[in-house]
Amino acid sequence: MGYFWALMMVAACTAAGLAMAPRFDLVNIAMVYLLAVVFVAARYSRGAAVATSILAVAAFDFFFVPPQGTFTVEDIQYLLTFAIMLAVGLVISGLAAHVRRQAEAQAALNVEAETERIRSALLASISHDLRTPLAVMSGASSSLAERGERLSGEEREALAKSIFAQSRELSERVAKVLQMTRLEAGSMTLARDWASVAEIAGSALRRQRERLAAHRVMVEVPDDLPLVKVDATLVEQVLENLLENAAKHTPAGTVVRVRAMREARELVVSVEDLGGGLPEGDVDRVFAKFSHGAIGGPAGGIGLGLAIARAIVRLHGGRTWAERLAMGGTAFRFTLPVEEMPAIPAETAAAAP
Amino acid sequence: MTDPRPMVLVIEDEPEIRQFLRTSLAAEGYRVAESASGRRGAIDAGSHKPDLAIVDLGLPDMDGVDLIRRIRAWSPMPIVVLSARVHEKSKIEALDAGADDYVTKPFAMGELLARLRGAMRRAVRPAAAAVLVLHDATIDLERRRATRAGRDVHLTPIEFRLVAALAKHAGLPVTHRQLLTEVWGPTHANDTHYLRIYMKQLRDKLEADPLAPRHFLTETGLGYRLVVED
Numbered sequence: 001m002g003y004f005w006a007l008m009m010v011a012a013c014t015a016a017g018l019a020m021a022p023r024f025d026l027v028n029i030a031m032v033y034l035l036a037v038v039f040v041a042a043r044y045s046r047g048a049a050v051a052t053s054i055l056a057v058a059a060f061d062f063f064f065v066p067p068q069g070t071f072t073v074e075d076i077q078y079l080l081t082f083a084i085m086l087a088v089g090l091v092i093s094g095l096a097a098h099v100r101r102q103a104e105a106q107a108a109l110n111v112e113a114e115t116e117r118i119r120s121a122l123l124a125s126i127s128h129d130l131r132t133p134l135a136v137m138s139g140a141s142s143s144l145a146e147r148g149e150r151l152s153g154e155e156r157e158a159l160a161k162s163i164f165a166q167s168r169e170l171s172e173r174v175a176k177v178l179q180m181t182r183l184e185a186g187s188m189t190l191a192r193d194w195a196s197v198a199e200i201a202g203s204a205l206r207r208q209r210e211r212l213a214a215h216r217v218m219v220e221v222p223d224d225l226p227l228v229k230v231d232a233t234l235v236e237q238v239l240e241n242l243l244e245n246a247a248k249h250t251p252a253g254t255v256v257r258v259r260a261m262r263e264a265r266e267l268v269v270s271v272e273d274l275g276g277g278l279p280e281g282d283v284d285r286v287f288a289k290f291s292h293g294a295i296g297g298p299a300g301g302i303g304l305g306l307a308i309a310r311a312i313v314r315l316h317g318g319r320t321w322a323e324r325l326a327m328g329g330t331a332f333r334f335t336l337p338v339e340e341m342p343a344i345p346a347e348t349a350a351a352a353p
Numbered sequence: 354m355t356d357p358r359p360m361v362l363v364i365e366d367e368p369e370i371r372q373f374l375r376t377s378l379a380a381e382g383y384r385v386a387e388s389a390s391g392r393r394g395a396i397d398a399g400s401h402k403p404d405l406a407i408v409d410l411g412l413p414d415m416d417g418v419d420l421i422r423r424i425r426a427w428s429p430m431p432i433v434v435l436s437a438r439v440h441e442k443s444k445i446e447a448l449d450a451g452a453d454d455y456v457t458k459p460f461a462m463g464e465l466l467a468r469l470r471g472a473m474r475r476a477v478r479p480a481a482a483a484v485l486v487l488h489d490a491t492i493d494l495e496r497r498r499a500t501r502a503g504r505d506v507h508l509t510p511i512e513f514r515l516v517a518a519l520a521k522h523a524g525l526p527v528t529h530r531q532l533l534t535e536v537w538g539p540t541h542a543n544d545t546h547y548l549r550i551y552m553k554q555l556r557d558k559l560e561a562d563p564l565a566p567r568h569f570l571t572e573t574g575l576g577y578r579l580v581v582e583d
Contacts, residue, residue, distance in 0.1 A: 194546035233574035
């Protein structure tokens with residue numbers, strides 16, 4: 001590319017020079033060539049700059065330096081002109097390369113700083129999120145081991161149950177951290193296959209039924225919703241994370257609604273709550289996590305769940321956003337692209353009622 | 354005199370996990386044998402002839418899926434797999450290789466025991482029951498008749514075949530590949546969309562709430578599980 005421009009610029013300068021020749025000194029025509037050298041040197045590689053210099057010198061010599069039409073040089077001073085053109089080409093291309101390198105290094109530094117910021121926010125929230133269940137587990141289990149005989153059967157059972165519950169919690173958090181790490185490293189590959197959002201929603205609700213036991217769960221999925229080609233395990237996780245988020249932030253007895261609908265070439269899947277869990281400031285922070293992937297803040301583990309949901313949806317080529325509902329409550333929505341599904345051979349008997 | 358208690362062979366490299374399995378399974382009336390490696394497990398499965406094997410998919414010396422294939426080459430013994438979330442893919446391979454069921458670590462003991470019972474039932478069941486009872490629906494696989502809430506329900510031949518394929522492993526997960534091969538044939542082993550459409554039809558016809566199924570359960574990314582009343 002640079003060499004092409006080297007040729008073009010020198011040709012243009014020669015044309016300009018020929019037009020100028022009757023009225024301008026040779027020195028000024030040399031300046032025009034110098035401009036070409038500067039232009040190419042600033043934009044393209046050092047090689048292209050040197051090539052421009054050499055081409056410019058050759059063209060200047062051939063067309064303008066007497067005797068014209070030959071490469072012979074009568075006046076020795078033009079050799080100096082040639083040397084300077086070459087030197088300018090080298091110096092400018094060197095400077096330009098330096099500036100380019102610096103810009104690249106700065107960009108890399110910025111990315112690194114951003115990654116580092118996310119990583120430390122992640123670490124801070126992780127260590128808090130992991131320590132709490134660990135503290136409960138070590139406390140409760142040491143009570144059982146060291147002084148179990150002094151506790152009533154009911155107390156022992158309560159301690160053992162809390163160890164179980166906390167170990168589950170811990171395991172889920174560790175899984176989330178690992179997954180976020182994999183998502184950020186870009187090492188996640190999608191196992192895409194035809195899947196039904198209705199099925200995925202049913203399975204996600206089943207797996208989250210204990211968390212949602214105190215809520216009123218509604219599902220609205222139209223009967224003719226098309227299948228989508230997605231990694232069903234990951235999409236189920238998106239829904240589970242959104243349901244978990246809804247369960248954590250809305251009071252018992254309120255409605256949590258899962259909805260899916262087709263809009264043009266995509267499905268819009270939503271988890272909506274009808275009510276008043278999050279304080280104003282928190283709504284914005286949680287929304288930001290879902291919409292922009294911002295991590296950190298005291299909502300730690302929750303933010304991670306939403307960030308993971310967002311990353312999975314993006315990996316599928318979908319969008320995520322959150323909005324306030326007119327009648328109160330919030331909606332977390334994501335899209336999944338709809339593709340043409342291959343036909344299924346009709347079963348003759350299927351037509352019978 | 355032989356010990357009437359069923360014997361479980363635990364093939365697991367982590368001593369802590371073997372220890373709590375030993376304690377908990379013994380308390381439930383099982384005899385427990387242990388193998389600390391895959392190679393050892395392959396030998397022990399032959400010499401002990403256990404009633405069931407629990408195979409950890411994360412064995413360091415051998416691929417758990419290979420181990421299952423080796424056992425399956427000579428024995429129909431029930432096999433339940435212990436898998437971690439990172440083994441999502443090998444879980445499917447393990448089921449395709451002949452494992453009966455799985456639990457994902459960490460698991461509750463009740464969950465594991467239920468899986469063990471389900472896998473053992475498959476081993477002693479002579480054949481799939483001819484009549485399935487699903488809450489208010491019944492399906493007579495032999496006479497090809499189905500009813501729900503006392504009314505006849507029309508099932509297509511493929512729908513019957515699908516129910517039969519699930520019923521053969523009632524209570525256990527059946528992978529997409531297994532179902533597609535059995536119902537549509539090996540050339541359709543990857544046509545998962547067939548299954549999605551037909552499972553929806555089955556649920557619409559036989560489940561009280563098709564969006565929250567109680568019998569035709571989805572094992573996301575893996576397959577389906579038919580839960581029937583005992």
